Amino acid sequence: MSKDLDMVRNIGISAHIDSGKTTLTERILFYTQKIHAIHEVRGKDGVGATMDSMELEKERGITIASAATHCTWKDHEINIIDTPGHVDFTIEVERALRVLDGAVLILCSVGGVQSQSITVNRQMTRYNVPRIAFINKCDRTGANPARVTEQLREKLGLNAVPAQLPIGLEGDLEGVVDLVTMKAVYFDGDNGENIREEEIPANLQDAADASREELLDAASMFSEELMEAVLEGTPTPEMIRDAIRIGTLALELTPVFIGSAYKNKAVQSLLDAVNDYLPCPTEVENIALDLDKDEAEVKVSNDPADPMVALAFKLEDGRYGQLTYVRTYQGTLKKGDSIFNSRTGKKVKVGRLVRMHSDEMEEIDLCGSGDIVALFGVDCASGDTFNSSDTNYSMSSMHIPAPVISLAINPVDNKAQGNMSKALNRFTKEDPTFKTFVDKETNETIISGMGELHLEVYIERMKREYEAEVEVGAPQVSYRETITQRADFDYVHKKQTGGSGQFGRVAGFIEPLEEGEYEFVDKIVGGSIPREFISACDKGFQASIAKGALAGAPVTGVRLTINDGAFHAVDSSDVAFQLAARGAFKQGYLKAKPMLMEPIMKVSAEGPTEFQGAVMGSxxxxxxxxxxTAEEGNYTVIDAEVPLSEMFGYSTVLRSLTQGKAEFTMEFAAYRQVPKSVAEEIIKERQKEKK
Amino acid sequence: MQKMDLADSNPLRIFAQDAEGNTVDKRMGLIMSRAGLGKTAILVQIALDSILRGNQVLHVSVGQSLDKTRAWYDDILKGIVADLKTEDSNELRELVLRNRLIMTFDEVTFSRPKLEERFNDLVAQDIFRPTCIIIDGFDFANTDQQTVADVKDMADSMGLQIWFSARCHREDDRLSDEGVPAPCHEVGSLFDTVLVIHADKDQPDLSLDVIKDSTGCVKSGKALELDPATYLVK
Incomplete structure (x- = not known):
């Protein structure tokens, strides 16, 4: 590859679902001669678009995993990450944005700025990703790029300025007017591969003049040279491009391009724009944490001669083992090199180094700084940083949203059991937002993630890729029980009706414990309970708190004190005192006014302000x-505390309530008392289940 | 200590009842000072007093984040709890959490109609029924008299206590006839109560001067002392 970093572009393609980004990527690969035929996303030829490498993606027509690919356009090396467009998969988008230098925000000319565009735009802002916009699907009925540009300004707050005008719209889309060169550009041939430049059609001249003036006004804010040239009437295309580039890199200008990937219109112009306006790796400041210097922040150098630092941002389980996508930030990564994982301290050898083109690959020997490549057979987790032996850097941690939904899964048979654990092991490594654990209380495997669709996709993948068929249970909440006041107990366990008898008496009190779950206090004096049976009492109490008498939930926050008792020289035994303690607990517990507690989640819902009332109501x-609530422009964040049991299915409710424009995150806050009326229902239900 | 004891020991209780001991429901209040003297702290103490008396408070913060506003409450509450050596701090915190709703707006977004819309939204859906609204960070310098008059109408018609804060500047010494400093000198008459926080370089404490109070709770000219470290009213 070229050593000249100025000619490298690491870009992401992000947008709302169904804006056509996979089709656009497919066309980019075609024009950059990475593929030789065009397939449609949901193509009749059954092949599917090249970037949708997972079978499931092909079937659903959505992009789940972001496949990275490399191509060359006019001497520029472009690494493209095709990112998923669904709100449930935002970690994929976020991880992609972390390693990218610039992005293309794709919008549908009909749908305009939709919820995912808003989310993605915010994510891009969080990672300071310069972006250009591409209004796709201008061939569709109802296409209105001017309205979408207006929405970019109003809804996303971007300084969006058209860099092109459409020649015809909907079915009549023929090409675009380039407002920098003031030429009409047409895309001829079966696949639009022949570019023809003409004079601007007379009927569009006035509109083009007006739009150009708008573009020059916006661009000249970033270049005095251009401003002077505009005043003198002599701006050159180079001057305009330079100024747009400065504005774009400063995140203060968003040039807007238009076209139709499906109809092969203006994709090449967009590629030109990627080269012209998006940054090269050296133009972006990336910060690493020096683990040897108490995590001091260090700016990575991008110098291929410096010690190597690379971030593993994506793992995939390929046909030949684990494939790890890495982005190098400085230094050179060579085949045969030994590199360190800064998280684990483990040394790994770079066996094979490949440049990925979706699921096809090209073997390479080395990659320089600022590049995106994949490694084979390296064991690591997503988000790990690799160093050559001279440094111990960690790239700043990625923002990982906490999982918001959990489901219980049970394998249908033994074979599925084994495959399921293999699959879960893999998924948790690949995706930090996907978590799994075994619930000690129910003994079920619980999976949690970013939304119902997120988990559904993993359940599907388990079935398809790992042949692990699982039954999916309804989401469950873990309740707790506790007491509200002190109560005495005095219980005799007596079974002396023939054979070896049982006898034990336990007396004392139960009281609320402010901090901690359980405490046992022995205040027996005078040997009313012999020493050897004290631990049996403790055991008996501990067995009792595992399942409370209200709803069978674990009891927490109790202190049990024994201060009296009695024993029988022959009939008292360990078991007898354990049973006596259980009886004593039951007696005291019900008198101590037990209550049911539930997990309360801190919920943060965000979306357009117009839905604030509806979301708060819900x-x-x-x-x-x-x-x-925090209201900023047209966007509102609502903070609330809501019982977890009420939050199942909320993502669907929120989406339908807000036309899919709002999203929410939640995390555990505390256990709190369940209101009486609700508790009664739960207790009734639990007792029915017991029967 | 019971919550009413707490409320009774709050020095700001003087604004809760008039001379005859009747509770004052409606009020347009204003706290003014230069930057950094503790306007927000006073507003939060007023809010806490209202909550302890069993009311719900809507705290509107213009130009400040949710977390920052929340932190004010946590700090002031911590100070009060420490001062009064009350043990039930968790219960108190819960009480505040349940009866306080914070709304933050950026400067551009906030307007009187917006506030009314949000307020009605809360009440109509029975989400929250505030009887006291705190508005911190309102831009009086760029507000006309009519807007403030509209807010007063809202307070009157809904039977609300509305407390504002306003920042005054050293270089602007304009005063209304009643002694209300700029930038509120032209709207001073719309307020029932105006308090100004003063810092005197010879005195360690800050003072909270009552410029006017037409509700009959406090005589004009009275001054309360403020602890400069905690901003708590002494």
Whole structure:
């Protein structure tokens, strides 16, 4: 590859689902001669677009995993990450944005700025990713790129300025007017591969003049040279491009391009724009944490001669083992090199180094700084940093949203059991937002993730890729029980009706424990319970707190004190005192006014302000307590505390309530008392289950 | 200590009842000072007093984040709890959490109609029924008299206590006839109560001067002392 970093572009393609980004990527690969035929996303030829490498993606017509690919356009090396467009998969988008230098924000000319565009735009802002916009699907009925540009300004707050005008729209889309060169550009041939430049059609001249003036006004804010040239009437295309580039890199200008990937219109112009306006690796500041210097922040150098630092941002289980996508930030990564994983301290050898083109690959010997490549057979987790032996850097940690939904899964047979654990092991490594654990109380495997679709996709993948068929249970909440006051107990366990008898008496009190789950206090004096049976009492109590008498939930926050008792020289035994303690607990527990507690989640819902009332209402209906709202422009964040049991299925409710424009995250806050009426219902239900 | 004891020991209780001991429901209040003297702290103490008396408070913060506003409450509450050596701090915190709702807006977004819309939204859906609204960070310098008059109408018609904060500047010494400093000198008459925090370089404490109070709770000219470290009213 070229050593000249100025000619490298690491770009992401992000957008709302169904904006056509996979089709666009497919066309880019065609024009950059990476593929030789064009397949449609849901193509009749059964092949599917090249970037949708997972079978499931092909079937659903959505992009799940971001496949990285490399191509060359006019001497520029472009690494493209095709990112998923669904809100449930935002970690994929976020990870992609972390390693990218620039991005193309794709919008549908009909749908305009949709919820995912808003989310993605915010993510891009969080990672300071310069972006250009591409209004796709201009061939569709109802296409209105001017309206979408307006939405970019209003809804996303971007300084969006058209860099092109459409020649015809909907079915009549013929090409675009380039407002920098003031030429009409047409895309001829079966696949639009022949570019023809003409004079601007007379009927568009006035509109083109007006739009150009708008573009020059916006661009000249970033270049005095251009401003002077505009005043003198002599701006050159180079001057305009330079100024747009400065504005774009400063995240203060978003040039807007238009076209139709499906109809092969203006994709090449977009590629030119990627080269012209998106940054090269040296133009982006990336910060690493020096683990040897108490995590001091260090700016990575991008110098291929410096010690190597690379971030593993994506793992895939390929046909030949684990494939690890890495982005190098400085230094050179060579085949045969030994590199360190800064998280584990383990040394690994770079066996094979490949440049990926979706699921086809090209073997390479080395890659320089700022590049995106894949390694074979390296054991690591997503987000790990690799160093050559001279440094111990960790790339700043990625923002990982906490999982918001859990489901219980049970394998249908033994074979599925084994495959399921293999699959879960893999998924948790690949995707930090996907978590799994075995619930000690129910003994079920629980999976949790970013949304219902997120988990559904993993369940599907388990079935397809690992032949692990699982039954999916309804989401469950773990309740707890505790007591509210002190109560005495005095219980005799007596079974002396023939054969070896049992006898034990345990007396004392139970009281709430402020901190901690359980405490046992022995205040027996005078040997009313012999020493050897004290631990049996403790055991008996511990067995009792595993399942409370209200709803069978674990009891927490109790202190049990024994201060009296009695024994029988022959009939008292370990078992007898354990049973006596259980009886004593039951007696005292019910007198100590037990209550049911439930996990309360801190919920943060965000979306357009117009839905604020509806979202607050929906949280309130779910027994939520609204803590606060933050309104900024047309966007509102609502903070609330809501019982977990009320949050199942909320993502679907929220989406339908807000036309899919709002999203929420939640995390555990505390256990709190279940309101009486609700507790009664739960207790009734649990007792019915017991029977 | 019971919550009413807490409320009774709050020095700001003087604004809760008039001379005859009647509870004052409606009020347009204003706290003014230069930057950094503790306007927000006073507002939060007023809010806490209202909550302890069994009311719900809507705290509107213009130009400040949710976390920052929340931190004010946590700090002030911590100070009060420490001062009064109350043991039930968790219960108190819960009480505040349940009866306080914070709304933050950026400067551009906030407006009187927006506030009314949000307020009605809360009440109509029975999410929250505030009887006291705190508005911190309102831009009086760029507000006309009519807007403030509209807010007063809202307070009157809904029977609300509305407390504002306003920042005054050293270089602007304009005063209304009643002694209300700029930038509120032209709207001073719309307020029932105006308090100004003063820092005197010879005195360690800050003072909270009552510029006017037409509700009959406090006589104009009275001054309360503020602890400069905690901003708590002494």
């Amino acid at each position: 949280l309130n209906q779910r027994r939520g307590m609204i803590l606060g």
